[in-house]
Amino acid sequence: MQLKKHKKIKHALTAATCTLLGVDATDSIAEEGDWAFDSAVLYYSEVDRVDAVEPVISATRDFGDEKLLNIKLVFDVLTGASANGATPSDQPQTFTRPSGKGAYTSSAEETPLDDTFKDTRIALSSQWEQPINRDYKTGFGVNFSTEYDYTSFSANGNLSRDFNKSNTTLSAGLSLAYDTISPEGDIPIAFSSMAIDSGQDDFRTEFNATRGDGEDTKDTVDLVFGLTQVVDKNTVMQLSYSFSDVNGYLTDPFKIVSVVDNNGRPVDYLYEKRPDSRNKQSLFWQAKHHFKSDVVDFSYRYFWDDWGITSHTVDLRYRWKLGRKSYLEPHIRYYDQSEADFYHRFLNEGDSLPDHASADYRLGDLNGITVGVKYGVALANEQELSLRLEYYLQSNDNTEGALPGILNDVDLYPDVEAIIFQLSYNF
Amino acid sequence: MELKLTVCFLPVVLLLSGCSSLGVEPWERSTLAKPEMQLISDPVSSGLDDHIYFSKEGSSGGRGFAGGGCGCN
Numbered sequence: 001m002q003l004k005k006h007k008k009i010k011h012a013l014t015a016a017t018c019t020l021l022g023v024d025a026t027d028s029i030a031e032e033g034d035w036a037f038d039s040a041v042l043y044y045s046e047v048d049r050v051d052a053v054e055p056v057i058s059a060t061r062d063f064g065d066e067k068l069l070n071i072k073l074v075f076d077v078l079t080g081a082s083a084n085g086a087t088p089s090d091q092p093q094t095f096t097r098p099s100g101k102g103a104y105t106s107s108a109e110e111t112p113l114d115d116t117f118k119d120t121r122i123a124l125s126s127q128w129e130q131p132i133n134r135d136y137k138t139g140f141g142v143n144f145s146t147e148y149d150y151t152s153f154s155a156n157g158n159l160s161r162d163f164n165k166s167n168t169t170l171s172a173g174l175s176l177a178y179d180t181i182s183p184e185g186d187i188p189i190a191f192s193s194m195a196i197d198s199g200q201d202d203f204r205t206e207f208n209a210t211r212g213d214g215e216d217t218k219d220t221v222d223l224v225f226g227l228t229q230v231v232d233k234n235t236v237m238q239l240s241y242s243f244s245d246v247n248g249y250l251t252d253p254f255k256i257v258s259v260v261d262n263n264g265r266p267v268d269y270l271y272e273k274r275p276d277s278r279n280k281q282s283l284f285w286q287a288k289h290h291f292k293s294d295v296v297d298f299s300y301r302y303f304w305d306d307w308g309i310t311s312h313t314v315d316l317r318y319r320w321k322l323g324r325k326s327y328l329e330p331h332i333r334y335y336d337q338s339e340a341d342f343y344h345r346f347l348n349e350g351d352s353l354p355d356h357a358s359a360d361y362r363l364g365d366l367n368g369i370t371v372g373v374k375y376g377v378a379l380a381n382e383q384e385l386s387l388r389l390e391y392y393l394q395s396n397d398n399t400e401g402a403l404p405g406i407l408n409d410v411d412l413y414p415d416v417e418a419i420i421f422q423l424s425y426n427f
Numbered sequence: 428m429e430l431k432l433t434v435c436f437l438p439v440v441l442l443l444s445g446c447s448s449l450g451v452e453p454w455e456r457s458t459l460a461k462p463e464m465q466l467i468s469d470p471v472s473s474g475l476d477d478h479i480y481f482s483k484e485g486s487s488g489g490r491g492f493a494g495g496g497c498g499c500n
Contacts, residue, residue: 038469038470038471039471040471040472040475042475044479054475054478056471056474056475058470058471072471072474074474074478076478076497119498121497123496123497143496145496145497147497147498149498150497150498152496152497154492154496156492164449165450165451165452165453166453167449167450167451168449168450173491173492175492177496179496179498181498220493222488222492222493224488224491224492228466229449229450230449230450230451230456230459231449231450232449232450233451233455233456233457233458233459234458234459236459236464236466238466240489240490242488242489242491242492242493244487244488244492244493280486280487280488280493282486282488282489282493283489284489284490286466286490288464288466290458290459290461290463290464295463295464297468299490301486301489301490303486303488303489305486307485309485309486311484311485311486313486313489319463327463335480335484335486337484337485337486340485362483362484362485363485366484366485368480368483368484386469388472392479392483394483394484416483418483420479422472422475424469424471424472
């Protein structure tokens with residue numbers, strides 16, 4: 001048992017000085033020659049909107065000499081309704097389903113939700129890490145995910161070098177991704193008017209006139225540069241800079257923008273249009289400190305992109321050791337984002353069309369707060385069980401200024417509330 | 428050319444020399460070696476969280492790569 005413990009510390013040491021790029025990093029601490037498994041089931045539920053169940057299994061094998069292989073499989077089952085971008089009205093509104101087959105209706109004064117939201121996603125990833133020599137380490141990985149209308153491939157590599165008795169680690173990582181979207185009913189032509197079936201004979205022709213290609217793609221190049229520093233025997237911190245360049249189809253084919261008249265009533269629904277490139281950057285800082293028995297984990301991220309979004313994210317966890325075998329970890333996260341330059345909650349009738357427009361609330365001025373707690377307990381044979389319960393509240397702010405007519409009497413920026421529950425078992 | 432190289436590498440050299448006064452000896456790492464002291468101590472949960480926030484917010488990445496590999500955003 002004592003030998004096993006020492007082995008575990010050795011592997012933890014390896015992990016401590018290992019490259020810190022990507023959450024798929026092989027941080028699991030396997031015994032040499034054995035597989036170690038981390039499994040979890042996440043349940044995510046929004047009030048009146050999306051429900052998701054996500055089981056995960058992650059297996060790590062230690063091949064000795066700090067060579068680690070990790071394989072991870074994630075399932076994601078989504079059901080529910082998602083805001084389509086249209087404004088509420090004082091009358092019921094009817095929208096054509098993205099497939100063109102059938103329609104859905106939202107009641108007066110309700111946020112229009114597309115209730116056809118349903119998908120199953122499978123993601124498989126694999127990561128290999130190994131030292132090159134005493135100071136250098138490298139890692140490679142591949143990821144593949146597929147869902148009904150979306151496929152993604154990516155490959156990544158990283159290199160790190162230790163300095164100062166392995167107290168300082170500099171690392172660099174590169175990831176290339178290629179995604180394909182092929183929505184049912186094809187890709188809508190940006191800014192075309194949604195055809196609504198009101199019994200006319202040529203509805204199908206009208207609908208087809210709003211459709212473009214059957215599929216489109218996007219390419220992503222991600223670069224991450226990191227500095228990890230051991231400060232003292234109880235404190236470690238990390239600073240990283242990330243750069244991401246995305247090119248291709250970045251529009252959401254399921255989102256629309258309402259065109260409203262002087263009274264705020266909708267006269268048209270246009271399929272949204274986003275730029276075909278996006279450049280994202282972020283600075284991330286994390287510090288972890290071990291008190292006598294508890295651990296505090298703090299991180300801050302500053303994010304900015306060329307769509308005009310800037311955001312601040314603060315995350316704080318406190319691992320409160322309850323006894324020899326269990327802990328309680330309260331968690332709070334605060335997120336604040338400014339809106340994209342082309343975010344418009346609605347467009348006004350008669351105004352010339354902007355170059356791009358989206359009413360997707362996720363590109364608006366918003367903030368989110370997460371509060372939660374995790375309870376973990378060590379079981380026999382180095383197994384661990386943990387439960388996590390969190391509450392997430394997202395609120396959007398009005399940046400449109402004066403609103404026309406009835407839009408003053410409806411909730412244009414409803415909150416999104418979600419419960420996150422997770423059961424994890426490591427063995 | 429030499430000046431350019433010096434200017435380029437000066438911040439790195441300063442950073443590393445600044446960092447060199449920090450740190451511990453190898454035999455002082457028992458606390459840092461604990462699983463709960465790893466910067467990503469629960470990679471499965473971190474991955475799930477990244478997926479949630481990637482699909483609900485306009486930002487992604489920071490800790491790792493920003494790409495999401497899903498049609499949720």
